[in-house]
Structure formats: structure tokens, C-alpha cells
Amino acid sequence: MVLYFIGLGLADERDITVRGLEAVRGCSRIYLEAYTSILLVQKENLEKYYGKEVIVADREMVESQVDAILSGADKEDVAFLVVGDPFGATTHTDLQLRAKALGIPVSVIHNASIMNAVGACGLQLYRYGEAVSIVFFTESWRPDSFYPRIAANRQRGLHTLCLLDIKVKEPSLESLARGRKVYEPARYMTVNTAIEQLLEIEEDRKEGAYGPDTLCVGVARIGSDTQQIVAGTMSELAGVDFGPPLHSLIIAGETHVIEQEILAQYRTQPF
Amino acid sequence: MVLYFIGLGLADERDITVRGLEAVRGCSRIYLEAYTSILLVQKENLEKYYGKEVIVADREMVESQVDAILSGADKEDVAFLVVGDPFGATTHTDLQLRAKALGIPVSVIHNASIMNAVGACGLQLYRYGEAVSIVFFTESWRPDSFYPRIAANRQRGLHTLCLLDIKVKEPSLESLARGRKVYEPARYMTVNTAIEQLLEIEEDRKEGAYGPDTLCVGVARIGSDTQQIVAGTMSELAGVDFGPPLHSLIIAGETHVIEQEILAQYRTQPF
Numbered sequence: 001m002v003l004y005f006i007g008l009g010l011a012d013e014r015d016i017t018v019r020g021l022e023a024v025r026g027c028s029r030i031y032l033e034a035y036t037s038i039l040l041v042q043k044e045n046l047e048k049y050y051g052k053e054v055i056v057a058d059r060e061m062v063e064s065q066v067d068a069i070l071s072g073a074d075k076e077d078v079a080f081l082v083v084g085d086p087f088g089a090t091t092h093t094d095l096q097l098r099a100k101a102l103g104i105p106v107s108v109i110h111n112a113s114i115m116n117a118v119g120a121c122g123l124q125l126y127r128y129g130e131a132v133s134i135v136f137f138t139e140s141w142r143p144d145s146f147y148p149r150i151a152a153n154r155q156r157g158l159h160t161l162c163l164l165d166i167k168v169k170e171p172s173l174e175s176l177a178r179g180r181k182v183y184e185p186a187r188y189m190t191v192n193t194a195i196e197q198l199l200e201i202e203e204d205r206k207e208g209a210y211g212p213d214t215l216c217v218g219v220a221r222i223g224s225d226t227q228q229i230v231a232g233t234m235s236e237l238a239g240v241d242f243g244p245p246l247h248s249l250i251i252a253g254e255t256h257v258i259e260q261e262i263l264a265q266y267r268t269q270p271f
Numbered sequence: 272m273v274l275y276f277i278g279l280g281l282a283d284e285r286d287i288t289v290r291g292l293e294a295v296r297g298c299s300r301i302y303l304e305a306y307t308s309i310l311l312v313q314k315e316n317l318e319k320y321y322g323k324e325v326i327v328a329d330r331e332m333v334e335s336q337v338d339a340i341l342s343g344a345d346k347e348d349v350a351f352l353v354v355g356d357p358f359g360a361t362t363h364t365d366l367q368l369r370a371k372a373l374g375i376p377v378s379v380i381h382n383a384s385i386m387n388a389v390g391a392c393g394l395q396l397y398r399y400g401e402a403v404s405i406v407f408f409t410e411s412w413r414p415d416s417f418y419p420r421i422a423a424n425r426q427r428g429l430h431t432l433c434l435l436d437i438k439v440k441e442p443s444l445e446s447l448a449r450g451r452k453v454y455e456p457a458r459y460m461t462v463n464t465a466i467e468q469l470l471e472i473e474e475d476r477k478e479g480a481y482g483p484d485t486l487c488v489g490v491a492r493i494g495s496d497t498q499q500i501v502a503g504t505m506s507e508l509a510g511v512d513f514g515p516p517l518h519s520l521i522i523a524g525e526t527h528v529i530e531q532e533i534l535a536q537y538r539t540q541p542f
Binding site: 007008012013014015016017018019021022023084085086087088093095096097108109110111113115116117119121122124125126127128129130131132133153156158222223232258261262265 | 283383397423449
């Protein structure tokens with residue numbers, strides 16, 4: 001009789017908390033939210049681990065089939081699994097509000113997300129300003145609304161976490177124009193693409209929010225065994241291979257001695 | 272042969288991840304860091320749950336007995352447990368760097384911390400500016416260096432997470448003056464004290480960073496069964512009883528419709 005929002009953490013099936021695992025095992029239906037982030041493990045591994053079927057909930061399902069997800073949750077427990085922490089994004093707010101409106105108790109089981117695990121790179125969490133999202137450029141759309149935010153963070157000496165675009169099961173524009181949805185293959189923005197787009201924007205705007213020599217940290221697959229953290233200037237990182245997704249980029253603000261000492265371990269070049 | 276930094280999450284012994292629990296159970300020595308935050312559960316519960324002794328590491332131990340903690344970690348696994356996520360604070364950096372210098376592999380197991388779990392209150396994580404720490408006023412010391420940071424966040428419409436002071440095993444100034452350490456009882460700042468101090472600072476400075484009518488959210492024991500979230504103006508929240516620690520305060524910036532809809536559930540007064 002509870003709708004559980006359960007954070008799965010960052011990497012594999014064992015990153016769920018013990019409390020989360022116990023809740024999942026008591027649920028009648030288990031949904032896996034799979035469009036605001038991706039789990040670095042296959043759904044089949046989760047099913048084997050839980051001993052239960054897992055229903056992949058794509059954006060369409062979560063946005064248009066809320067009733068189906070909530071159906072019966074007043075009589076039995078239902079789990080809604082989210083990669084990272086359940087409230088890293090606004091996306092699940094509607095589901096939460098709808099459940100409450102129907103009198104279904106909601107319980108949240110937190111976990112690590114990139115928003116706090118990024119502390120692993122050595123730049124201190126309380127010295128970050130506003131986080132930004134960087135989306136893929138298209139031929140006609142080159143969004144740069146995050147630029148003033150990076151500039152404002154850097155003016156105050158603060159670091160900026162750049163969350164990089166994830167396109168999972170997006171209908172192609174061409175197919176929408178024809179009135180029949182055909183999905184594009186999944187795409188994940190690399191640190192390299194993010195830097196390329198950022199430098200293009202700086203070249204256009206020339207306001208000096210950052211540049212090729214700005215110290216950054218590229219991180220990939222944080223929390224997994226293949227985690228990669230590399231510190232260097234934007235130009236240096238542009239050429240680094242970070243491997244498979246997910247990637248994030250941190251644009252450093254002013255760095256303190258202790259931050260520099262940790263970053264030195266991850267540096268492409270010595271300070 | 273690994274020094275594990277393991278996040279314990281927010282509330283009780285079952286908030287550890289499955290991966291973290293497996294690591295703990297394979298360790299020869301287990302330290303519990305107990306001065307930058309507090310666990311809402313007794314050490315004895317952890318020991319029972321792990322089937323192992325847990326050594327409480329206070330500030331003195333972590334700062335002056337690094338060698339003892341690392342001793343043997345090249346031959347057997349040692350765990351360093353941290354409430355929340357291991358890298359919510361800089362504090363453990365030195366231990367990490369020393370281990371690496373000695374050639375001891377370090378492994379980090381992430382978990383939820385207040386830095387991301389605060390998303391539960393409905394204000395979106397990517398709309399927070401720099402976080403601030405509010406420390407207890409003393410008769411002669413009334414630190415307010417966070418004031419310009421709150422002001423800058425609010426000028427940009429951003430929310431501010433205020434981390435509230437924790438005093439665990441602090442030697443009293445009087446005893447230090449006498450050259451013999453006597454420890455003060457543990458103290459945790461309440462939302463009420465934080466608001467009182469904040470309003471006093473505003474009255475002194477009169478720069479209008481915030482005021483009695485500013486919308487805030489007080490949160491207590493996030494992630495536990497007794498979690499409390501109350502939204503209201505500073506004056507309204509000043510009179511709310513949030514119960515036992517830990518407390519945090521969020522000073523809202525501009526709120527979007529969806530944020531208001533969630534906050535309405537936690538409001539002392541209707542919007």
C-alpha cells in the first residue's frame with residue numbers, strides 16, 4: 001500500500017541500499033525509470049538479482065500511463081526505481097503528486113547521484129554554483145542558455161557541474177513530421193563533445209566565461225569499477241578518451257590548495 | 272588490501288548499499304567517522320548488523336592517528352565509514368592522500384547525503400546556488416561570512432542550502448585555557464536557532480538578502496521514518512518544532528510553478 005521511489009545509485013545492482021532492496025522484494029510491481037539517466041547494468045541483471053520482473057518505464061509511459069502505474073498501489077506495494085537519487089530531477093514530481101492525491105502513501109529511499117558523488121573528483125561540493133545541462137547541438141538549434149550561469153559561477157570563483165545530454169528513445173523529427181514515430185538510437189554526450197560545443201559558444205560570444213585554458217575535470221562512470229577522472233585544461237581534455245557513458249564535466253572555479261592536491265592525482269599534466 | 276571509504280547514507284543501518292555492506296563484512300578493521308555528521312542510529316546497532324566491532328573515530332583520531340588507521344591496510348581490508356557520502360566534506364582528503372602515498376588502493380562506495388537528498392523538499396537541485404554553513408554564535412564571535420553568498424544566490428533567483436552546525440566532542444574554550452581538555456556536550460543547531468541568527472544578521476547588515484517574510488523550507492531527519500519537511504516564511508518556521516537532529520534549512524530563491532505545487536504540501540500556511 002505504498003508507492004516507493006527507490007534510488008538505485010550509480011553503477012550496478014549492488015548499489016541499491018539494503019532498505020531499498022528489502023522494499024523492492026516486497027513489491028508486486030516494479031518499474032524502472034529509464035529516460036532521465038541510464039543504469040550501467042542490464043535490466044536482466046536487476047531481474048535476476050531481485051527475483052522479479054522489472055517493467056521499463058519510458059517517458060511516454062510515465063507521462064501518459066500514470067493511472068496504470070498507480071493502479072492497485074492502494075492495495076499492494078509498487079516500486080518506481082530511479083537511477084541515482086529519486087529527486088535528482090523534477091521528472092517524477094507528477095507521479096508523486098498524483099499518488100498523494102489518490103491517498104496512496106509515498107515513501108522515498110535515497111541514494112547517491114551525480115549531484116553529490118561528483119565530490120569524488122576532489123572539488124568540494126559546497127564550492128559549486130548552479131549546475132547546468134548541456135544538450136546536443138542540432139543543425140538549426142544551438143542552445144547556450146547555460147552560458148551566463150557558468151559565467152556567474154566563475155565570477156564568484158565557483159565550480160560548475162555540467163550534466164551532459166542523454167537521448168534515450170527520442171522520436172526523430174523526421175518521423176514526427178510524417179506523423180509516425182520512429183525512434184533514434186540512444187546517444188550520450190561525451191566530455192569531448194561537451195567541450196567542443198562549449199568552445200564554439202565561447203568563440204561566438206567572446207565574453208570570456210571560460211576558454212581553452214580553463215581548468216576542468218572530466219568524469220566517466222562515477223561509482224563503477226571503471227570510473228575515470230581526468231583533470232586538465234579544456235584543450236587537454238578535448239583529446240582524452242573517456243570510454244563508455246555516462247560522462248559529466250566540471251568547469252573549475254578558483255581552486256584551494258587542498259583541492260589542487262587531490263586534482264594533481266588526476267591531472268593530464270602536472271600543475 | 273584496500274582502504275574503503277563507505278557512505279552510510281542518512282538514517283539507519285539499512286541505508287548502507289549492498290555493495291557497501293559486502294565490503295564492510297570483509298574488512299579486518301572498521302572505523303566510523305563521527306564528527307562531521309551524526310548517524311541517527313547507535314554504534315551498537317551497526318556492530319550487531321555487521322557482526323563486527325566498530326571503532327568510533329573522532330576528530331583527534333582522524334587527524335593525529337592516520338598511521339594507526341592505515342596500519343596493515345596494505346595486507347588486509349580496512350573500512351572508513353562516513354555518514355552520508357564519503358566526499359560530502361573535505362575532511363577525509365588527507366586520509367585518502369596518505370593512503371595513496373603509501374601505495375594502498377582506495378575504493379569509494381557512494382551513498383545519499385543531504386547535498387542531494389534535500390531534493391525531497393521539492394526545490395529542484397539544479398536551482399541551488401552555493402551551499403553555506405551556519406555556525407553557533409558565541410558571546411564574542413558572531414560569524415556571518417555566508418551572508419554575501421546567500422545574497423548572491425538570491426539575486427540570481429537560486430535556492431541556498433544552509434548546513435547547520437554540529438558540535439560533537441569539542442573541547443571547551445575554558446578547559447583549553449587551563450591546558451586540560453574537557454569536552455562540551457554534543458550540540459546540534461535547530462532550524463529555529465539558524466533562523467534566529469540569520470534574522471539578527473539581517474537586522475545588523477540591513478542589505479536585504481532575506482527577511483522575516485522570505486520563503487524557506489526547514490527539514491529534519493531526511494531519509495528517516497520521522498522525516499519532517501515544513502515550508503513557510505522565516506517568521507513562521509521560527510516557531511515550528513522540528514524535533515531531534517539533524518536539521519537543515521533551505522532559503523528559497525525564485526520558485527517555479529512545479530516547485531510551488533510540491534511545497535504546498537509542506538506549507539504551514541496555504542500559498
